[in-house]
Amino acid sequence: RHGALARMSPTVLLAALGHSNRFISERLHISVRTVETHLSHIFSKLGLESRDDLRRWSGRERRY
Numbered sequence: 458r459h460g461a462l463a464r465m466s467p468t469v470l471l472a473a474l475g476h477s478n479r480f481i482s483e484r485l486h487i488s489v490r491t492v493e494t495h496l497s498h499i500f501s502k503l504g505l506e507s508r509d510d511l512r513r514w515s516g517r518e519r520r521y
Contacts, residue, residue, distance in 0.1 A: 468495045472508055473515035 471481045478492045485492075496511075505511055 466495075466499075468492060469499055469511065469515065472496055473512050475508070475512070 467485055468481055471484065472478075472492075476484075478489050478496075481487075481492045482489045500506065500511070503511075503514060505514060
């Protein structure tokens with residue numbers, strides 16, 4: 458199960474909680490572009506299309 462995406466990477470967790478890319482970049486001290494790239498890879502890997510999909514996916518993962 459993709460290692461539950463490395464046990465919910467900080468980027469995934471913050472995005473699933475609804476935070477903006479700018480907020481995530483400032484919080485994690487990475488560029489907005491890095492956040493965008495990371496999320497793009499995650500969406501592709503998990504077959505997701507939106508942050509709403511990510512929020513639903515993360516909710517399911519936390520139950521296990």
